[in-house]
Amino acid sequence: MLALFDLDNTLIDRNGGLESWARDFARSRRLGEGATAVICERLRERTYPADFVHLRETLGLDDAPGDLWQEYVDGVARSVRCFPGVLEGLEGLRAEGWTLGVATNGAADVQRAKLAATGLAPFFEGICISEEVGVRKPAYAHFKAAATLCGRRLGSGGWMVGDKPETDIGGARVAGLRSVWVAGGRTWADGLPEPDVVVPGVVEAIGVMRAAA
Ligand SMILES: [Mg+2]
Incomplete structure (x- = not known):
């Protein structure tokens, strides 16, 4: 069958893994308290490389969007259970x-x-x-x-x-x-x-x- x-x-x-990753990521970039919620809100329903073009602007990050995507792929895979x-x-x-x-x-x-x-x-x-x-x-x-x-x-x-x-x-x-x-x-x-x-x-x-x- x-x-x-x-x-x-x-x-x-996945929700738990995303939150854990977003918290660690926000801390690594010394972003403010609200950043974790902003990231989770953006990525909760679906997550594609284009979302990091948006988040880069919203959060004022210097990283290239492609690098952020790769950091997310590696990080969230380690975070999910x-x-x-x-x-x-x-x-x-x-x-x-x-x-x-x-x-x-x-x-x-x-x-x-x-x-x-x-x-x-x-x-x-x-x-x-x-x-x-x-x-x-x-x-x-x-x-x-x-x-x-x-x-x-x-x-x-x-x-x-x-x-x-x-x-x-x-x-x-x-x-x-x-x-x-x-x-x-x-x-x-x-x-x-x-x-x-x-x-x-x-x-x-x-x-x-x-x-x-
Ligand atoms: Mg599902």
Whole structure:
């Protein structure tokens, strides 16, 4: 069976890693108290090299934007952590014969750096990053590319686990995958097509899939 996972704030605590990196970065440049919040606000939803052109101006930095981007890629990859139990859960799925993939929106270098630094990369047959495949979730083509990278077809069924209602759960529905929403303390917004399963965190998602197999 195929299981696709979102990366940021599903397998790894991206928000926590970003805040930790931003705090260290602000301190390293002797920026004021508000700088950490400015950085996090700018980078919370998505982060690309162009964001550092903006931040360089806003924060009055001398560094070249490309150097800032590289500092971010290296630094945030060191700062992010898997949620507890993730590596063991993925190992269990692999042992039971599951085919695992990542379906993530983002820039290739930073997503790959995070997958490598957290030790996640070896668990996955296929890693589908929007910048590399040229299409973002929730598009059907993104999920199709993810399945193909795993050596599977979407028509054979499978699961998608993620934290974002529109991109992960909405996308899974269009792709014909069963969906597990990692709620992280939130409640599902009325009006959106509902996920098949709601769980507090990714470890519970893995448990649900193993039990259903
Ligand atoms: Mg996410």
